[in-house]
Amino acid sequence: MEIPVFDIKGLPGQIQPDLPKLRNLYLTKYQNSSIPIVIDNGSYTCRAGWGGLPDPSLIFRNLVSSQKSSQNPDVLVGSEIPDSDLYKLSIKSPFEKGVLQHFHTQEQVFDYIFWVLGIQDTQINNPLLITETPCSPNYSRDLLLELVFEAYNIPSINLGIDAIFSLSKNKGPNSSAMVLSFGHQASHILPCINGQFLPHYAKRINIGGIHCTQSLLKFLQTRHFYAKNLILWPLAQEIIHNHCYTALDYLSELESLKLGKQRKIQLPWVMQQKPSDEELKKKQQQKKQQGQKLKEIAMKKSAEKRKIAINELEDLEYFIKKVKKNSSEFQEGLIARGIDSYEELKRKINCLKTRLNLEVNDSERYNLLNTPDNELTAEMVKQKRIQKIQKAAKDARDLKKAKTQEAQEKIEKIKQSDPEGYLKDLHKQRSEILQRIDDRKKLKIKLQNRNSRSSQRRLRVIADLSTEKTSDDNFGSKDQDWNIYREICNDNQDDEEDKILLLDIDTQISSIDKNHITTLGDTWRIPTAEDYQILLEVDRIRPAEIIFQPSIIGLDQAGLCQTLDQVFRLFPYEQAKKLESCVFVTGASAFFPGFIERIEDEVMKMRPCGNKIVVEKAWDLELDAWRGASEFCLTKEFEETSVGREEYKEFGGYVFCRKNRHFASNLYYETPERGDIPVKRSKNR
Amino acid sequence: MPKVKKDKHKQYGRETPFKNTSFSLKTCSTKPIKTFKQIIQAENYDNYPASVPNYLSIEAAPSTIPSRKYSDISGHVSKYTEPKTNLRYSNALEYQIIRALTQEHIDTYLSLRKAVNVIR
Numbered sequence: 001m002e003i004p005v006f007d008i009k010g011l012p013g014q015i016q017p018d019l020p021k022l023r024n025l026y027l028t029k030y031q032n033s034s035i036p037i038v039i040d041n042g043s044y045t046c047r048a049g050w051g052g053l054p055d056p057s058l059i060f061r062n063l064v065s066s067q068k069s070s071q072n073p074d075v076l077v078g079s080e081i082p083d084s085d086l087y088k089l090s091i092k093s094p095f096e097k098g099v100l101q102h103f104h105t106q107e108q109v110f111d112y113i114f115w116v117l118g119i120q121d122t123q124i125n126n127p128l129l130i131t132e133t134p135c136s137p138n139y140s141r142d143l144l145l146e147l148v149f150e151a152y153n154i155p156s157i158n159l160g161i162d163a164i165f166s167l168s169k170n171k172g173p174n175s176s177a178m179v180l181s182f183g184h185q186a187s188h189i190l191p192c193i194n195g196q197f198l199p200h201y202a203k204r205i206n207i208g209g210i211h212c213t214q215s216l217l218k219f220l221q222t223r224h225f226y227a228k229n230l231i232l233w234p235l236a237q238e239i240i241h242n243h244c245y246t247a248l249d250y251l252s253e254l255e256s257l258k259l260g261k262q263r264k265i266q267l268p269w270v271m272q273q274k275p276s277d278e279e280l281k282k283k284q285q286q287k288k289q290q291g292q293k294l295k296e297i298a299m300k301k302s303a304e305k306r307k308i309a310i311n312e313l314e315d316l317e318y319f320i321k322k323v324k325k326n327s328s329e330f331q332e333g334l335i336a337r338g339i340d341s342y343e344e345l346k347r348k349i350n351c352l353k354t355r356l357n358l359e360v361n362d363s364e365r366y367n368l369l370n371t372p373d374n375e376l377t378a379e380m381v382k383q384k385r386i387q388k389i390q391k392a393a394k395d396a397r398d399l400k401k402a403k404t405q406e407a408q409e410k411i412e413k414i415k416q417s418d419p420e421g422y423l424k425d426l427h428k429q430r431s432e433i434l435q436r437i438d439d440r441k442k443l444k445i446k447l448q449n450r451n452s453r454s455s456q457r458r459l460r461v462i463a464d465l466s467t468e469k470t471s472d473d474n475f476g477s478k479d480q481d482w483n484i485y486r487e488i489c490n491d492n493q494d495d496e497e498d499k500i501l502l503l504d505i506d507t508q509i510s511s512i513d514k515n516h517i518t519t520l521g522d523t524w525r526i527p528t529a530e531d532y533q534i535l536l537e538v539d540r541i542r543p544a545e546i547i548f549q550p551s552i553i554g555l556d557q558a559g560l561c562q563t564l565d566q567v568f569r570l571f572p573y574e575q576a577k578k579l580e581s582c583v584f585v586t587g588a589s590a591f592f593p594g595f596i597e598r599i600e601d602e603v604m605k606m607r608p609c610g611n612k613i614v615v616e617k618a619w620d621l622e623l624d625a626w627r628g629a630s631e632f633c634l635t636k637e638f639e640e641t642s643v644g645r646e647e648y649k650e651f652g653g654y655v656f657c658r659k660n661r662h663f664a665s666n667l668y669y670e671t672p673e674r675g676d677i678p679v680k681r682s683k684n685r
Numbered sequence: 686m687p688k689v690k691k692d693k694h695k696q697y698g699r700e701t702p703f704k705n706t707s708f709s710l711k712t713c714s715t716k717p718i719k720t721f722k723q724i725i726q727a728e729n730y731d732n733y734p735a736s737v738p739n740y741l742s743i744e745a746a747p748s749t750i751p752s753r754k755y756s757d758i759s760g761h762v763s764k765y766t767e768p769k770t771n772l773r774y775s776n777a778l779e780y781q782i783i784r785a786l787t788q789e790h791i792d793t794y795l796s797l798r799k800a801v802n803v804i805r
Contacts, residue, residue, distance in 0.1 A: 074699070096721040099740070104718070115699045124703045135740045139724045151705055188743075199738045205745045215797070219760075222793045254761050538760030551752030554799030558748040566746075669739070672732040 005264045005533060011238055014079040017058055017116050025050075025057075026118030034155070036127040036633040039113060040162055040626040043095035044184035044209065044588065046078070047626040048113045051129065051633035056626045058116055063091050064105045077112035087233045097206065098133045098186040100140040107147060114152070124154055127642060129633045131162040131625065134188055134202050138671045142653035149648045156642040158633075159656070163190055164197045164664035165628030166586040166618050173663065178567070178579040180560075180599070182587035184208045187547060187560065189567050191579055192663075199667040201570050203563045207550055209589035212543035213240055215553050219539060230267050231534070239265065243536055246544040246594040248601060253541055262537050269532040306356065313352045320345065343383070366391050419512065426509050433502045440495055461487055544592040548602075561602040568607065580607055586618040586625065637662050757794045758782055771800060 029035075030050055040047040042062060049056035060078025067090040085091070094106040114124065128148060132141070141159070148154050163181030171177060174195040181188045189203040217236035221228050243263055247253030316337075323330050325342065339345050368376065368384040369391065376384060414422050446452040461484065465475075475481050486494070546552050548559045558566075568576050583603060585596060600615040607613060618624045632638055641662045643655050651658060657668040719727065730741045756763035756775040763773040767783050770791050774780050786794075795801040 099721060099724065101721050101724060102718060111699055111701050111704070114703060115701060119703055120700060122702045135738055135743050137724050137728045137740050139719065139727060152703060153705055199743075200736070202738060202743045203745050204743045218797055222790070222797060223758075225790055225793075251762060258761075538755075542760055549753065551748065551798075552755065553797065556747045557745050562748060562750070563745040667738060669733065669737045671727075671729055674729055674732065 001260070003262045003264050003535070005266050006243070007266050008235060008238060008268060011234065011241060013083050014060060016079050017060075019116060019118075022057055022116060023118035023120075030126060031121070032125065034126060036129050036158075036638070037113075037117065038129045038626060038629045038633055040131045040629060041100075042131075042162070042184060043093065043098055045622075046109060046113070047623060048117070049626070049630070050117070051630050053630060054627065056623065056630075058113060059623075060112075061086065062095065062109065063093050064108050065091055075108055077108055080112075083234075095185065098183060098208070099136055100132070100144060103143045103147060106144070107151065110147070110152065124152060126154075127156040127158070127633075128154055129158050129160065129629055129638065131165070131629060132159050132666065133183075133186070134161050134163075134190060134204065135199060135666060138653070138669075141656065145643075145648060145653055145655070149645055153645070156644040158638055158642040158662075159666070160629060160632070160662070160664040161190070161197060161666065162625035162629070163188065163586050164192060165626075165632060166624040167192060167584055167628070168195065168663070169624050169628030169631060170586075170616075170618050171582070171584065175582065176575075176578045177582040177584040178564075179584045179586065180564075180590075182208065182547070182585070182589035184210050184589065187587070187589070189560075189564060191567060191571070193575060193578065195663045197664060201567055203567055205547065205550070205557055205560060205563060207547050207553075207555065207557075211553060212244075212546055212589070213237055215546060216240060216244075216539055216543045219542070220534060224534060227267070227532075230532075235265075235267075239536065239539070240543055241591075244540050244543050244592060246592045246598045247541040248594060248598055250541065250545055250548075254538060257537050257540065261540070262535060263540065265534045265536060266529065267532040267534065269527070269529065271527075309352055309356055313349065313356065316345065316349050316352070320349070423509065423512055426505055430502065430505045430509070433498050433505070437495065437498055437502075458488060544595065548598075560599075561606065564603065565606045576607075577611060581612050581614055583613070583615040584618070585615065586621060588622040590617070590621055632662075632664070641665065757797065771795065 036051040038049060038051045038056070040056070044062065045059055046062040047056040048058040058078075061081070063078065063081060063086070065076040065081045065085060067085075067088070081091070092102060092105045094100055094102045094109060096102070100106060130144070130148075132144075145157070148157050163179050166181075167175065167177055167179050172195075176193045176195075177191075179188075179190040179192055181190060185206075185208040187205045187208055189205075191198050191201045213233070213236050216239065217231065217233060220231045220236065220239075224231060243265075319333055319337075323333060334340070334342075334345065339348065366387050368380060368387055371384075373381060373384075411422075443454055446454040447458065449455065465484070542552065548561060550557045550559055568580065571579060580603060583599065585599065590596075596615050596617050600613065603613050603615065620627075641660050643659060647655050654668070654670045656665075657670055661667070725740065728740065730739050733739050733742070754763050754766075754773050755761065756779060757772045758774060758779045761775045763775040765775070765780075766773050767780065770783065770786075772783050772791065772794055774783055783791075792801055
């Protein structure tokens with residue numbers, strides 16, 4: 001069955017805002033009004049715009065590029081960052097794990113928002129509505145307020161939770177629902193009764209969209225270890241958006257994926273062109289020329305050396321012939337040439353002659369061999385021994401040469417007369433070597449286990465050797481004794497010898513039989529498109545499964561359904577019935593096909609039988625939070641619960657604790673001092 | 686060379702006349718940038734009364750049911766674990782693949798589910 005292959009098309013890039021249009025809008029409509037600016041601060045994208053509008057004017061990635069090159073001395077925010085730079089290390093986000101942490105970056109994002117919206121006066125007259133995460137730390141809120149009031153002098157600000165705004169947009173302001181909000185870095189379960197968010201029953205799971213993409217990326221990179229540089233974040237994002245879905249029943253889906261539904265992704269690759277004949281010829285010619293040059297140089301050198309040697313030889317021969325042996329001239333001549341004695345002179349002449357490939361008289365070389373010992377001096381006896389050894393070595397060498405020549409001639413004969421038989425013989429040898437290598441591997445594995453028979457045998461040998469009671473230890477006098485080392489020693493060199501033999505035989509076989517596949521050695525062939533394809537099997541359903549089973553990526557938290565079950569049980573039965581009749585899913589990470597059906601299935605499994613269970617999705621998972629906030633900011637409740645500049649100056653960062661809460665606000669509580677709760681002291685002190 | 690006057694209201698390449706240029710978190714604020722861990726620690730969540738929800742209290746608890754084991758190589762359900770490397774596998778073919786892996790590769794597989802033991 002063929003597996004369909006998909007190409008990489010790339011996701012759509014960021015939308016660039018229409019600057020003159022926005023400036024115009026500001027000048028005409030919003031400059032002197034007090035219509036608030038609504039900023040939905042998400043950790044993936046930030047959505048900003050004027051309150052009351054149906055759509056946000058700005059949607060951009062909430063990232064700041066701090067890399068300042070000579071061309072671009074400025075800081076780039078959001079859609080100004082080119083797509084290729086989006087995943088570099090120099091990119092910063094103001095969020096960490098869903099909490100505002102890096103306020104310098106947040107400041108630059110605010111600069112960008114206000115500038116793009118067209119504000120160029122010295123004073124911003126419009127209030128703000130910013131979204132935050134449920135139960136965000138007081139420190140983040142503190143710094144946010146400081147930034148807003150002291151750096152930008154904004155008249156008033158209000159805060160709210162984005163998921164509840166989305167609920168109010170879709171279901172109206174007074175609805176009860178169990179809101180499941182799937183964000184970029186965390187997911188929340190937020191129960192709402194009669195429109196009011198109940199923070200005491202909220203729960204957070206530390207898995208969001210970023211974990212799905214990250215885990216898919218890592219899985220693919222680990223499986224295709226060689227292609228780590230080809231598999232990057234944009235590819236993982238594209239796979240998630242186009243090829244992943246949520247399984248209704250994970251285990252049965254795993255089985256059915258094996259049978260069908262697999263997909264292949266074609267990575268971009270470049271065909272390696274086979275070098276044309278001309279290029280090959282050129283290369284060969286270049287090689288030849290280089291070889292010839294080297295040869296010339298070598299020949300010159302050897303010619304020079306040869307000249308010197310010939311001159312020396314002539315000189316010595318002349319010297320030996322003309323000058324009398326026992327004269328003082330002779331001695332002087334010897335000393336002048338740095339030679340000790342007459343014998344050494346002769347030896348030197350023979351040496352030079354052999355070097356120049358002239359014939360050397362064997363009888364002269366081994367002249368002492370035939371004379372018996374008693375006729376020679378002590379020195380000459382030594383020399384005789386040396387000559388004996390030399391002759392024996394030479395004889396052995398000649399014998400070996402003759403033998404190898406004979407063997408080669410034999411092989412040639414067999415090759416010509418019976419090629420098939422020869423090939424069979426080679427294959428036999430090859431299989432024997434492979435068998436030996438295999439046996440050695442198995443033995444190695446067995447030896448690692450202390451209780452196996454082979455390691456017990458080995459220990460027995462060592463123990464025998466050590467406890468052998470012999471008065472005179474003549475271990476090692478025979479050659480066979482040293483073979484014991486081969487049995488005891490763990491790292492054997494025989495493996496390498498066998499590998500060399502195997503290579504040799506392989507080359508011989510492939511010279512005859514072109515279709516032979518070698519085991520060792522390179523099997524390079526021209527790469528095809530199939531080499532650059534990734535198979536997606538389990539990866540199609542695994543990213544969406546992480547929120548249900550966080551143990552897949554090693555996170556020790558309960559999955560979505562377990563926590564949902566816990567939250568449902570916190571409510572009395574009547575209220576729980578209200579909540580389960582409307583389970584509301586929002587947040588951009590819930591886009592997987594099949595996600596809603598899966599949640600409905602899971603909720604039905606955990607609630608009492610027969611209850612009405614309806615799971616709904618927000619009309620627009622990504623933008624409905626902004627739209628809900630935009631609707632909210634025109635109401636009276638917004639004005640009543642906002643915090644103004646004077647109030648902030650009077651009360652500081654905890655000003656929100658004194659204000660009334662609206663339906664989408666967090667529960668505000670002042671950070672207690674350390675030591676607020678008294679430490680119990682014992683009586684005897 | 687004459688000094689080029691920097692536009693007072695042009696911070697970070699953008700004209701921001703609405704901004705109080707004497708205040709900038711980078712130059713003016715006495716508070717250093719805190720990491721996420723430092724923020725959570727400074728919040729003093731231990732001393733919150735039990736009735737008030739805070740960032741840590743709404744975090745979901747660890748799972749009460751044992752996790753299902755999936756193979757590290759393919760992702761299918763795995764019944765077996767390789768004792769030497771602690772990798773999970775589901776059939777004999779995967780076992781052969783595991784035997785042929787280098788130590789670096791094994792560590793990468795284990796780090797996917799945070800099972801790598803850094804101290805050996």
